[in-house]
Amino acid sequence: MEVIRNIFDLSDIPRKDLTVFGIFSLFLLIFPLIPHSSFAMATMIEFLMFSLYGMGWNTIGGYGGQVDLGKAQYAGIGAFTTAVMLIHWNIPFWISAPVGMIFAIIWSFAIGYPLFRMRGHYFAIATIATSLVLLDVFQSWNFVGAAKGLELPLKSMPSLLYLQFRSDTYYYYILLFLFFFGFFYINWFRKSRLGFQLRAIKDNEEVARSLGINVHWCKIKTYAIATSFVAVVGSFHACYNFNIDPEDIMSLDLSILIAMMAMVGGAGSLWGPIIGAAVLIPLKSYLGSWLGGKEGLAGLDLVIYALIIMIIAAFEPRGIWGIVEKARKRGKI
Amino acid sequence: MxxxxxxxxxxxxxxxxxxxxxxxxxxxxxxxxxxxxxxxxxxxxxxxxxxxxxxxxxxxxxxxxxxxxxxxxxxxxxxxLARTFQIFVASGDLSVLENIMVGSFLRTRSRKIARQKAEEILVFMELQEHVDQWVSELPVAAQKRVAMATALATQxxxxxxxxxxxxxxxxxxxxxxxxxxxxxxxxxxxxxxxxxxxxxxxxxxxxxxxxxxxxxxxxxxxxxxxxxxxxxxxxxxxxxxxxxxxxxxxx
Amino acid sequence: MGAFTSGMIQSIVSALLMGMVFALVALGLTIIFGVMNIVNFAHGEFLMVGMYACLLFSTMTGLDTLASLPFAAIVGFLLGVMCYYGLVKYLLRGPMIAQLFGTFGLMLLLRNLALLIFGSEPRIAHHGILVGRSFVIGHGIVLEATKLTAAGFSIILFLTVSWILNHTKVGKALTATALNAEAARYMGIPTERMNALAWGIGGATVTICGALLVNFWPVDPNIGLLFTMIAFATVALGGFGNIKGAFYAGIIIGFLIYIPTFWDTTTMAIGDKALRGIHLFSFKYTFVYLAYFLIMVFRPHGLFGIKE
Structure with a gap:
């Protein structure tokens, strides 16, 4: 009972924030009903996907302060599990996604155990290294399509079971369900025992140990939680895109983008990943489509991205949410 | 003895x-x-x-x-066996009460019980007035009491x-x-x-x-x-x- | 001499030469890390800048690519100093996570600026006295002039940097800053300027390396990450901040990257069909990533480092 109450307990959040989030949620709920372009819909779906990626990253990266730049490998494990199970055994999404999640968690434990013997930069670089190793393996593993990747067979009829729809609206609502599920999970997580212990670890590992916290194990557990989020979205990605290749779903670019959501939005806060995705994804989409049409401007969108990251890193490491909280302390909002 | x-x-x-x-x-x-x-x-x-x-x-x-x-x-x-540190590094992310709760979570999984226990120790260590402040904002004496309270919370x-x-x-x-x-x-x-x-x-x-x-x-x-x-x-x-x-x- | 022996000698020589080049890639990273304990995620991008700078210089002036080395060094030095004053200085005030993301933003910036300016197609130096030239030293063993020169410069630069650090006033000030920045400041050493200098020297060594590399390695905007990873693996292997260690570690990395070549030469000699069916070339760099991972888990102070 207490757990259920805790999941929906938002009592520590200012009323203003809740109102804004309420209005935003309402907008998300009715978005498919208001007239929109298919491009806007695709952008919204990407926004939801990256919010979820970001929420996952935020557990270990934000609350735990462990900068993980190898999350794409788990998106790949999720995506390829779903694809392979569908192609070879005709297994529906709702079974293959949890299986993919379990594979991802097993892998995360296997590499998390040695990974968390490192700290700081060394850890961050090592996460990239592990991700690249797995990418190399997938690129030459014929069972998962090697470098070409896999194409998912189309069902003749739209199917909720296999997560194949003709209209993006269905994908949208499935994701929206996952989005709220993820949001309330994180809301519970941040004030759970593990959440508290993790924040203590981020501040000072030595003090955390003296309070009876098994620092290494806490990090590994949280890493697995972050991994679950990413793996499920990876599985979804496979069904939504029909086409996956390792260069795309397991690239460093994706890992980085995942980390950026929370970093730019505000690492270690409930709203961070959502704000980050809401700012960065439309920016990327619209900037990309606007500049993509112009000859010789490829890369300019990412230049702007890069400038945003550098400015945030240099002047407000706590991201957009950090700016809001600072302003609030001065009594402006 | x-x-x-x-x-x-x-x-x-x-x-x-x-x-x-x-x-x-x-x-x-x-x-x-x-x-x-x-x-x-x-x-x-x-x-x-x-x-x-x-x-x-x-x-x-x-x-x-x-x-x-x-x-x-x-x-x-x-x-x-609990201990405090000579140099107590102020916690950036947690309030005073939350810091103490980290300690009390050692003996329970329940947020409610952890909170009750922490509140009791908070009062015992005369930290009521600082309950929602960040530890880094406190005077040295209060910071030392937070460190002790956190250790005490592990029972x-x-x-x-x-x-x-x-x-x-x-x-x-x-x-x-x-x-x-x-x-x-x-x-x-x-x-x-x-x-x-x-x-x-x-x-x-x-x-x-x-x-x-x-x-x-x-x-x-x-x-x-x-x-x-x-x-x-x-x-x-x-x-x-x-x-x-x-x-x-x-x- | 049999085909196997000469094949092996050829591979060993190539690995050795490339190893010295990788050591030179890592030199700048280890200098910067040694002085101020910060890692530069954009290190591979600095290398890329050197490669493009060399190409640009030789096309615009019509001079040999070798003549572009001073130009590349100046570009690298300025780039390093600019990055320090424009970005890194501010990052140092924030938490570690900010340093990571800041230099990481720098990497994205340089990479995409290159894409914007030069496009995505790979480029390589086509003329120059070194390009395409090689020495046959008998038994079918070939030394490419480009790699030989790069390896030679690697030795020269390592010796120069070591000499500067150990025997000049500036070098001693740098070393003092590396050992204890606060103490150095009390002694009147302008540590801020020393940091900038470390970035400048680090930048210059890696752009020189880029200018040498582009003679035999095509450059494209995405090339940086690979070299960043190689440099990190090298620096980890040699011990963070350890300059001598970086040189030997670079050679080890060279041999790691040549594992597929050694494997092929060996399986060819054995002649076993099943073994020859196994191709390791797609795992060329996997060994480097694994090396980083394993070294950090088991020997975090480097292969030659002393445990604190």
Missing amino acids: SAILQVQGVTKDFGGLRANDNISFSVEKGELLGLIGPNGAGKSTLFNCIAGVHPVTAGRIFFEGKEITNLKPHQVARLG PRMLLLDEVAAGLNPTEIDQMMGLIRQIHDDRGITVVLIEHVMELVMNLSQRVIVLESGKIIAEGKPEAIKQNPEVIKAYLGERYVAKIAEAEGKA
Whole structure:
């Protein structure tokens, strides 16, 4: 009972924030009903996907302060599990996604155990290294399509079971369900025992140990939680895109983008990943489509991205949410 | 009374430097013990060896009859031996109450119970007025109390306090003394103090151990320690011994 | 001499030469890390800048690519100093996570600026006295002039940097800053300027390396990451901040990257069909990533480092 109450307990959040989030949620709920372009819909779906990626990253990266730049490998494990199970055994999404999640968690434990013997930069670089190793393996593993990747067979009829729809609206609502599920999970997580212990670890590992916290194990557990989020979205990605290749779903670019959501939005806060995705994804989409049409401007969108990251890193490491909280302390909002 | 902590021949080397040299002592259940000595005497190193931060080079340590030599810090804490740090690094992300809750979460998974326990300790440590503040915003004295409260929240049977009175003014030292006495008397927790503030150690401790250059040079009741020429020499050097004697004579 | 022996000698020589080049890639990273304990995620991008700078210089002036080395060095030095004053200085005030993301933003910036300016197609130096030239030293063993020169410069630069650090006033000030920045400041060493200098020297060594590399390695905007990873693995292997260590570690990395070549030569000699069916070339760099991972887990102070 207490757990259920805790999941929906938002009592520590200012009323203003809740109102804004309420209005935003309402907008998300009715978005498919208001007239929109298919491009806007695709952008919204990407926004939801990256919010979820970001929420996952935020557990270990934000609350735990462990900068993980190898999350794409788990998106790949999720995506390829779903694809392979569908192609070879005709297994529906709702079974293959949890299986993919379990594979991802097993892998995360296997590499998390040695990974968390490192700290700081060394850890961050090592996460990239592990991700690249797995990418190399997938690129030459014929069972998962090697470098070409896999194409998912189309069902003749739209199917909720296999997560194949003709209209993006269905994908949208499935994701929206996952989005709220993820949001309330994180809301519970941040004030759970593990959440508290993790924040203590981020501040000072030595003090955390003296309070009876098994620092290494806490990090590994949280890493697995972050991994679950990413793996499920990876599985979804496979069904939504029909086409996956390792260069795309397991690239460093994706890992980085995942980390950026929370970093730019505000690492270690409930709203961070959502704000980050809401700012960065439309920016990327619209900037990309606007500049993509112009000859010789490829890369300019990412230049702007890069400038945003550098400015945030240099002047407000706590991201957009950090700016809001600072302003609030001065009594402006 | 039986021994709650037994330290048997603990030696700790850092490279070529011997920080603790064959130290043996025991702490009785319910005792309030002071551990003093000049800077660099190896007091904090000894705490760190007991709490599992440093592996010992030689020797054995027992807590409540169980061997805790070279256990990990979190394992020692779980057994009921808590400690504070000399330099308390302020927590950036957690409020005062939340900090204490981190401690109380050691004994429960329930947020509600952890919170109740934390609130009780918050009041006990006279931190009510700071409940929602960040630790970094607090004055030093309150920060020290937060550190103690957090350690207390793990429900220890023994508490190691590392210089909790350093940097406090006389009023705050009085308050701190009252709190330590309450922790010991009312809560029945065995306390070991490392302290440079003599007033506090000498007033509180039932027994004092003096460390110098990694060795125990004296042990006894506070009154006896105060008179011990070895101790005065260790602290102040030869030429002060005479001066002190002179001053005492006048008083 | 049999085909196997000469094949092996050829591979060993190539690995050795490339190893020295990788060491030179890592030199700048280890200098910067040694002085101020910060890692530069954009290190591979600095290399890329050197490669493009060399190409640009030789096309615009019509001079040999070798003549572009001073130009590349100046570009690298300025780039390093600019990055320090424009970005890194601010990052140092924040938490570690900010340093990571800041230099990481720098990497994205340089990479995409290159894409914007030069496009995505790979480029390589086509003329120059070194390009395409090689020495046959008998038994079918070939030394490419480009790699030989790069390896030679690697030795020269390592010796120069070591000499500067150990025997000049500036070098000693740098070393003092590396050992204890606060103490150095009290001694009147302008630590801020020393940091900038470390970035400048680090930048210059890696752009020189880029200018040498582009003679035999095509450059494209995405090339940086690979070299960043190689440099990190090298620096980890040699011990962070350890300059001599970086040189030997670079050679080890060279041999790691040549594992597939050694494997092929060996399986060819054995002639076993099943073994020859196994191709390791797609795992060329996997060994480097694994090396980083394993070294950090088991020997975090480097292969030659002393445990603190």
